[in-house]
Amino acid sequence: MGKNDIDSRTKRSLLRTMVRIREFEDSVGEMHLRGLTAGSMLHLSVGEEAIAAGIGLAMQEGDVFTTHHRGHGIFIARGGEMNRMMAEIFGKSDGYCRGKGGSMHIADVHYGHLGANAIVGGNIAIAMGGGFTQNYRKTSNVSVAFFGDGALNQGVLYESMNMAALWDLPVMFAVVNNQYGMGTRIDRASASQEFVKRGESFGLRSLQVDGMDVEAVYQGANRLFEHSRSGKGPTFFICDAYRFYGHGRKDPSPYREKNEEKKWWDRDPIPAYKDTLISADLISDADYQEDLDAAKAEVADAVEFAKNSQVPEENDLYTYVYVDPIDASGTIG
Amino acid sequence: MGKNDIDSRTKRSLLRTMVRIREFEDSVGEMHLRGLTAGSMLHLSVGEEAIAAGIGLAMQEGDVFTTHHRGHGIFIARGGEMNRMMAEIFGKSDGYCRGKGGSMHIADVHYGHLGANAIVGGNIAIAMGGGFTQNYRKTSNVSVAFFGDGALNQGVLYESMNMAALWDLPVMFAVVNNQYGMGTRIDRASASQEFVKRGESFGLRSLQVDGMDVEAVYQGANRLFEHSRSGKGPTFFICDAYRFYGHGRKDPSPYREKNEEKKWWDRDPIPAYKDTLISADLISDADYQEDLDAAKAEVADAVEFAKNSQVPEENDLYTYVYVDPIDASGTIG
Amino acid sequence: MSVMMYREALRLALYEEMKRDDRVFLAGEDVGSYGGAYAVSRGLIQEFGSERLVGTPISEAAIIGMGIGAAMTGLRPVVELMYIDFVGLAMDQIANQAAKFRYMSGGQLKIPMVMRMQGGTGRSAGAQHSQSLEAWLVHIPGLRVVMPASARDARGLLKTAIRSDDPVVFIEHKGLYAKKEEVPEEEELVPFGKARIARSGSDVTLITYSRMVYTALEAAEEASAGGIDVEVIDLRTLNPLDYHTIEKSVRKTGTVVVAYEAHRNVGMGSEISARIGEELMDVLKHPVVRIGGKDVPIPATVLEKYSIPQKQDLLEGIEQAAGR
Amino acid sequence: MSVMMYREALRLALYEEMKRDDRVFLAGEDVGSYGGAYAVSRGLIQEFGSERLVGTPISEAAIIGMGIGAAMTGLRPVVELMYIDFVGLAMDQIANQAAKFRYMSGGQLKIPMVMRMQGGTGRSAGAQHSQSLEAWLVHIPGLRVVMPASARDARGLLKTAIRSDDPVVFIEHKGLYAKKEEVPEEEELVPFGKARIARSGSDVTLITYSRMVYTALEAAEEASAGGIDVEVIDLRTLNPLDYHTIEKSVRKTGTVVVAYEAHRNVGMGSEISARIGEELMDVLKHPVVRIGGKDVPIPATVLEKYSIPQKQDLLEGIEQAAGR
Ligand SMILES: Cc1ncc(C[n+]2csc(CCOP(=O)(O)OP(=O)(O)O)c2C)c(N)n1
Numbered sequence A, B: 001m002g003k004n005d006i007d008s009r010t011k012r013s014l015l016r017t018m019v020r021i022r023e024f025e026d027s028v029g030e031m032h033l034r035g036l037t038a039g040s041m042l043h044l045s046v047g048e049e050a051i052a053a054g055i056g057l058a059m060q061e062g063d064v065f066t067t068h069h070r071g072h073g074i075f076i077a078r079g080g081e082m083n084r085m086m087a088e089i090f091g092k093s094d095g096y097c098r099g100k101g102g103s104m105h106i107a108d109v110h111y112g113h114l115g116a117n118a119i120v121g122g123n124i125a126i127a128m129g130g131g132f133t134q135n136y137r138k139t140s141n142v143s144v145a146f147f148g149d150g151a152l153n154q155g156v157l158y159e160s161m162n163m164a165a166l167w168d169l170p171v172m173f174a175v176v177n178n179q180y181g182m183g184t185r186i187d188r189a190s191a192s193q194e195f196v197k198r199g200e201s202f203g204l205r206s207l208q209v210d211g212m213d214v215e216a217v218y219q220g221a222n223r224l225f226e227h228s229r230s231g232k233g234p235t236f237f238i239c240d241a242y243r244f245y246g247h248g249r250k251d252p253s254p255y256r257e258k259n260e261e262k263k264w265w266d267r268d269p270i271p272a273y274k275d276t277l278i279s280a281d282l283i284s285d286a287d288y289q290e291d292l293d294a295a296k297a298e299v300a301d302a303v304e305f306a307k308n309s310q311v312p313e314e315n316d317l318y319t320y321v322y323v324d325p326i327d328a329s330g331t332i333g
Numbered sequence C, D: 001m002s003v004m005m006y007r008e009a010l011r012l013a014l015y016e017e018m019k020r021d022d023r024v025f026l027a028g029e030d031v032g033s034y035g036g037a038y039a040v041s042r043g044l045i046q047e048f049g050s051e052r053l054v055g056t057p058i059s060e061a062a063i064i065g066m067g068i069g070a071a072m073t074g075l076r077p078v079v080e081l082m083y084i085d086f087v088g089l090a091m092d093q094i095a096n097q098a099a100k101f102r103y104m105s106g107g108q109l110k111i112p113m114v115m116r117m118q119g120g121t122g123r124s125a126g127a128q129h130s131q132s133l134e135a136w137l138v139h140i141p142g143l144r145v146v147m148p149a150s151a152r153d154a155r156g157l158l159k160t161a162i163r164s165d166d167p168v169v170f171i172e173h174k175g176l177y178a179k180k181e182e183v184p185e186e187e188e189l190v191p192f193g194k195a196r197i198a199r200s201g202s203d204v205t206l207i208t209y210s211r212m213v214y215t216a217l218e219a220a221e222e223a224s225a226g227g228i229d230v231e232v233i234d235l236r237t238l239n240p241l242d243y244h245t246i247e248k249s250v251r252k253t254g255t256v257v258v259a260y261e262a263h264r265n266v267g268m269g270s271e272i273s274a275r276i277g278e279e280l281m282d283v284l285k286h287p288v289v290r291i292g293g294k295d296v297p298i299p300a301t302v303l304e305k306y307s308i309p310q311k312q313d314l315l316e317g318i319e320q321a322a323g324r
């Protein structure tokens, strides 16, 4: 097997991860339509699973990351526990953020998740700071900032890429390019689409891949991580995919051509990859069915868990504003 | 004479403009050392005159611009009146800003100067907005943002370049690259020096020239303005020069190698260009002397004017906060 | 009079002003064919085209900066930040540039720009999409700050804002867009610096603005059932502040409740309470009661409602102020 | 005790804490070999190297964001904005990210980061280099805000800030760096939330912070010559606010002057005045007198001094409060 070949276990993992994400997202979307989730906002990453799985599986223990507002899939690929995710999205006390964060602010220090972020581009410099620590401590870990194509026009991205390149920080700037920022198609937001050049011009090793091809993403991520883990500095990774649903689950995307949607749906990364693996005899139909059933069961459990979890109480409002207690004489200003 | 040749009148103007700037800057620096200027900050553009003259003379009536904190020279090249500049720097009532702005906030609507800015990068988007108006009104004017190499790492630059390119705005992003941002040499601030690529990757026509060569700057600016005036969109123009004095007039620049300083002083754009023009018989020694004397007289007048102008009074504090008067019942919150 | 939603009233103002003056344009994220995140500008692009309904990239600092430059050179931009929560990305442009350039240039430059943005709770959208950050803006001289509560004021104040030669921060409330109210057919400009007596009363002065006006009116109705007659003042503009109307009412009632949705600490209500305490102590029968949002980030989910004043809180405040 | 300048006291705190804990580092523009715009970190790079004295590009948002990420992953960053006036470039990172992530993550993440910045007038540096913007920061829950006046507190509070597990905004005053005062030889940590009685007195309570403490002390001396005994409270930390000390003093004197350099409108003084008016009206012999910076951009040049309270203004305020 060549250096860049992917072993069959990993291939099955890539597929399984995508399936788990899809099942979770479909279910959480359904729950949202039924009014069971808290909050008005729910952004699904259906259509982007190959990016989450491909980069997520190329990451290692000790790596850290931040995501944008469309981050469920990425976190699942990094180990996120569906129970606590679902409970958080339901706004419950057993959720990752005890019902304070909701869908857009899930975090889990344990798995290196430094937080999803509802400010477009807001998470990028934070991930760069994670890379600062890794460099300061001379680890061989990496830090990944996941963000959408919309964030390509937030200035803080370029400030962060420059700093990372200046200090050779092990940071990947990973663009989940789903072609739209809300109703704005990428060519109405970015004058030039030569994104690889943008990264290179700041001194980053840069690469663009088909984000519907999970193996291309996985191999690309591995190559780029190798670069960073060996001390050569940051990378810029653009993965092209599509947002199958609307901006929020309820957005019917009237601003998109139905043709365009169909073209991308036809490239759905999951069935294609399943067929590839089965035709290549790397997995059997039964293997796939087993993984699918397990994913469905995991998601169903998560829904039950979330339903049964408690709603936070008024007093919970006041916890976790600060770490340090202030002694009795100091009222909080 | 070929299309890109410069006629001798213009050549003399380029030299004269540089001389006028140098005389002004030397004098204002002297006044600062003598304690006659208001405020603790004074940033001289000595060493950068070829950029101011070269771009300034390529601009036309109706063009607008904004500058960074080191903008005296640029404004002189665009017609700035030394009297009112000097008075402003002295903090006097006859100054451009009636003594409210000081060296770092000089503006003059009449000459299209939308303001010097003390926030690194703060003026860039404003100039882009000037270009928006020119485009909206379908004029063939341009708008120029002048800023230093330090601003190359402010995110708003990239946001602005992208917007300008997206809408084909007639904006020039002009980098007065003097190799340092305060004590930080450019290679300690910018990971990659391939600035032309940065501009190109956002879709801007981009060019880098020797900013000590006034003709190179002038010709480059003309080419780039032609591009914008004909509706082809924004440009990115990097001009390499050197800050002969310190960051502020009183900064002895201990962080710079004396060798390096000498190397650049040896390339002082003024004497070299004078010699070129005289040896080519385009001007005579007497012409030069006449221009120099006129510049000296103009500066001396400005100093007199500034000295004799009144100091603002306490009541002036309250004028020009707002345009619209508020009727008697509304106290200002 | 015709009945329309707050968002429609805003759209009407934009429409009228853009028709009247072709220097006026609207720029912001998804304001064009998408029609704005809260559908305020829906349909306007058909009328005015993409030259004047300018959909921008997600670049808040450059959006405001562009507006400043366009305003300095003779246009009258209306720029939009989708949520006031994003104002932190553009505070340099707003507070250091837009607010100060007229002054710094000694009166040479003017910046007739309206910065529309939208804030407040009500959609459990979490700590980064629910804030009320008007205090930051009112603190900065050189800006005007407008926060309409009613559809009628939304239209009349937006028109005044667009005609103002100063930079105006115009803050809408996400919980009000669908609220229907009467709006005059004929053109109406609502002046800056004039508060509105939303309900007149004689026992307690309740001072508030934006969506909290409705909570205040409900609380006032309930209090009146209990025999406390509450006067509700809708400030409408926070800068200029109509202190004159406040003073008149306080001289009449001698009792004050100030209510606001923003964090309580160093908020607009702090200024109002301070000023009344400083200037009207002699007429106060009871100390000012101040009810603000809690000093915690705003939680997504069900906790959200505890973080901002509810009718019950206002009622208790009214009773406390009235000495019950 | 040894006598040192405010800037040296800050340097001492940085030195001590960096020696004690190798997770502590300083990052900001020109903090390395240049030694900081106000020479606070001068010489430290020789001791700690460029890994821990990190000179950055001019990228304020990324500087703060980098600090947040570094803090979340176990380091203890001290990041510097050269002037508080630049905070508008980074307010999203400060107020939406640093302040909120602990809360939004349900207590999982912590951000032990100090954000040093420097503000105030005194160098006629103009409207974009002279501001006092603490009100913006105190308004946001999740941040601590510290503003030392004395060299001793500068050192002791910076050490406490570095050891705090919360994000702390640490605001120095450009007019104080060269001021010399006694600082103990031994290590000293000054706690958050404890104001300092800078001068005790019995007639008037004068509440202030940062450089205005010195103006207050001068005014107090002059007032005492006229028979008014003024107690000067130096708040030291604005969040947490030591209301306990304020209350005790006001109960004693019954008269209050609040003085601050920031714009008066919706400033820290508004909150203090409001709170005293609301909670201590019964003990007030005279309404609170509030003296803030003028609500105009701060002019460069000679006009600067008129824009902020001078000793004479404080004296008049004291006399007014004392009923003279
Ligand atoms: C700074 C900021 N501006 C605007 C928004 C509103 N907004 C939320 S998501 C979004 C589109 C983002 O597009 P992209 O980055 O491509 O992510 P996607 O939603 O496509 O995954 C916008 C404009 C925001 N949350 N933050």
Ligand SMILES: Cc1ncc(C[n+]2csc(CCOP(=O)(O)OP(=O)(O)O)c2C)c(N)n1
Pocket: B043, B068, B069, B070, B118, B119, B120, B121, B147, B148, B149, B150, B151, B152, B178, B180, B181, B182, B243, B247, D029, D058, D060, D082, D086, D089
């Ligand atoms: C946003 C911002 N950050 C920092 C500063 C402090 N500062 C003033 S000038 C300067 C260096 C700017 O370098 P450059 O842009 O190259 O301009 P130059 O001074 O070299 O002309 C710095 C850091 C500032 N004024 N604004």
Ligand SMILES: [Mg+2]
Pocket: A148, A149, A150, A176, A177, A178, A179, A180, A181, A182
């Ligand atoms: Mg997208």
Ligand SMILES: [Mg+2]
Pocket: B148, B149, B150, B176, B177, B178, B179, B180, B181, B182
């Ligand atoms: Mg420079």
